[in-house]
Amino acid sequence: MLSKQQKAEKQLKNKEEILRRRLTEDAFSDFYKSRTRIYRINFFRGLFFGFGSFLGATIVVAAVVALLNLFTNIPAGIGDFFRLIVDSLQNNH
Secondary structure (H helix, E strand, O other), rough: OOHHHHHHHHHHHHHHHHHHHHHHHHHHHHHHHOOHHHHHHHHHHHHHHHHHHHHHHHHHHHHHHHHHOOOOOOOOOOOHHHHHHHHHHHHHH
């Protein structure tokens, strides 16, 4: 059996949850009035995300290849290992 304080806390939590849901639904329904607008926004967001991911990956790979090129002149076989990695990366692209 719950005490009065526990019942009051439970009711308060329920009210807070209801208010949070209403606030979230209100914010969403105010911003997105039509489904076509939602689809259009998500389509362009997907395009830009894909383009940004491609561009970012290209820059990272180029930076890695440039960094590995700095280590190709190291003696004791390590430079040959880096040269092999750089050659394989350049041949794959």
